[in-house]
Amino acid sequence: MAVAELCLFPLGTESPSVGEYLRPVIDVIASSGLKYRVCPMGTVVEGPVDEILELVERCHRAILEAGAKRVVISLKIDDRIDKPPTIEGKVGV
Amino acid sequence: MAVAELCLFPLGTESPSVGEYLRPVIDVIASSGLKYRVCPMGTVVEGPVDEILELVERCHRAILEAGAKRVVISLKIDDRIDKPPTIEGKVGV
Amino acid sequence: MAVAELCLFPLGTESPSVGEYLRPVIDVIASSGLKYRVCPMGTVVEGPVDEILELVERCHRAILEAGAKRVVISLKIDDRIDKPPTIEGKVGV
Amino acid sequence: MAVAELCLFPLGTESPSVGEYLRPVIDVIASSGLKYRVCPMGTVVEGPVDEILELVERCHRAILEAGAKRVVISLKIDDRIDKPPTIEGKVGV
Numbered sequence: 119m120a121v122a123e124l125c126l127f128p129l130g131t132e133s134p135s136v137g138e139y140l141r142p143v144i145d146v147i148a149s150s151g152l153k154y155r156v157c158p159m160g161t162v163v164e165g166p167v168d169e170i171l172e173l174v175e176r177c178h179r180a181i182l183e184a185g186a187k188r189v190v191i192s193l194k195i196d197d198r199i200d201k202p203p204t205i206e207g208k209v210g211v
Numbered sequence: 212m213a214v215a216e217l218c219l220f221p222l223g224t225e226s227p228s229v230g231e232y233l234r235p236v237i238d239v240i241a242s243s244g245l246k247y248r249v250c251p252m253g254t255v256v257e258g259p260v261d262e263i264l265e266l267v268e269r270c271h272r273a274i275l276e277a278g279a280k281r282v283v284i285s286l287k288i289d290d291r292i293d294k295p296p297t298i299e300g301k302v303g304v
Numbered sequence: 305m306a307v308a309e310l311c312l313f314p315l316g317t318e319s320p321s322v323g324e325y326l327r328p329v330i331d332v333i334a335s336s337g338l339k340y341r342v343c344p345m346g347t348v349v350e351g352p353v354d355e356i357l358e359l360v361e362r363c364h365r366a367i368l369e370a371g372a373k374r375v376v377i378s379l380k381i382d383d384r385i386d387k388p389p390t391i392e393g394k395v396g397v
Numbered sequence: 398m399a400v401a402e403l404c405l406f407p408l409g410t411e412s413p414s415v416g417e418y419l420r421p422v423i424d425v426i427a428s429s430g431l432k433y434r435v436c437p438m439g440t441v442v443e444g445p446v447d448e449i450l451e452l453v454e455r456c457h458r459a460i461l462e463a464g465a466k467r468v469v470i471s472l473k474i475d476d477r478i479d480k481p482p483t484i485e486g487k488v489g490v
Contacts, residue, residue, distance in 0.1 A: 123252035129406060130415075157251070159253070160216070171357045187386045193380075223318065227316030264450045264451075267450055280320045283313055284473070285472075292467070342488055344487040345473055345487070348436065348438055378473065
C-alpha cells in the first residue's frame with residue numbers, strides 16, 4: 119500500500135488559469151474508488167502502486183481529452199512494506 | 212506570491228521511519244512566519260519565492276543538524292504574477 | 305510519445321550509499337526496449353506513456369526485491385501530442 | 398556539496414513550445430560559475446546548497462523577465478555530507 123501525489127500541468131493553454139483542464143482529472147480520481155485528498159500542490163491518493171499507476175494513465179488521457187496539447191505529469195509515490203503508509207498517518211509526522 | 216511544496220527525505224537512516232528527522236524541519240517551517248499546511252506528501256507554504264528559498268535552506272540545515280548524512284530535497288513552486296495563488300485557492304480547482 | 309525521468313530512493317538502508325538497490329532498477333530499464341539515458345538525478349526514458357508507467361511498476365518491484373523496505377519514487381513525464389518530444393530534442397532547448 | 402536538478406515550466410504561453418522562455422534560464426545557469434549539465438528533463442548543477450538556491454531565485458526572475466505570467470519550478474537536491482556527490486559520480490550508479 120502506498121501514498122502518492124499526482125500533479126498535472128497543461129502547457130500552451132493561452133491562459134495561465136488551467137482549472138478547466140484539471141477538473142476532468144479530479145473527476146477521474148474521485149471515481150477511481152481509491153481514497154484521495156485534493157491538496158494545494160497536487161492530489162494525494164492511497165492504494166497499491168499498480169492501481170495508482172493505472173490511475174495516472176487514466177488522468178493522462180483525461181487531460182488530453184480536455185484539449186491539452188502538451189502535459190507535464192509529476193508523480194511522487196511513497197511505498198512502504200513494513201508499515202503501509204496512509205494519508206492520515208503521513209500528516210501526523 | 213507563490214505556493215510551494217517542500218519535501219525532505221533523509222537517506223541511510225537504518226529505520227525506514229524518519230519522523231525524528233522531519234520534526235525539526237516542521238518546527239522551522241512553523242516558526243518561519245509563512246502560512247503553511249502539513250500535507251501527506253510534503254509541507255505546503257505560501258509566500259514570496261525568495262522567502263520560500265531561504266526557508267528551504269533553513270530546513271536543509273535543520274535536517275543535517277538532526278543527524279542526516281544524506282538528504283534528498285524535493286521542492287515544487289507555483290508562482291503566478293497575474294493572480295497570486297494561495298493555499299486555499301489552489302484546493303478549489 | 306513522451307519523455308520521462310524516473311528516480312527511486314530507498315529509505316532505511318543503514319548506509320547513505322544506495323547503489324546496490326539502484327543497479328537492479330537500471331537493469332530493468334536497460335532491458336525494457338525503451339530508449340533511455342542515465343542522468344545524474346534520474347534515468348530518462350522515451351516512449352508511450354502507458355509503457356513508461358508499466359516500466360515504473362517493474363522498477364518498483366525490482367527495488368523491493370533488492371531488499372528496500374520503503375521506497376520513494378519520483379516520476380516526471382513530458383507528453384506532447386502536436387510534436388512528440390525526444391531525449392535528444394529536449395537537450396537542445 | 399550537492400547535486401541538484403532544476404526544471405521550470407511557464408504556463409499560459411499560447412504555444413506548447415516554451416524554448417524562448419527557457420533559453421534565458423539556461424544563460425543564467427551557464428554564467429553562474431557552477432558546474433552544470435543540460436539534461437532532457439531539467440538542468441543539473443553541482444555546488445553548495447545555498448548557492449544552488451540563490452541560482453534558483455535568479456532563474457525564477459529570468460523566466461518572469463522573459464514574459465512568463467505563471468511558472469512552475471521543480472527542484473530536486475541530493476546533498477550528502479559524508480561523501481559529497483558530483484555530476485559525474487552520480488551517473489555511474
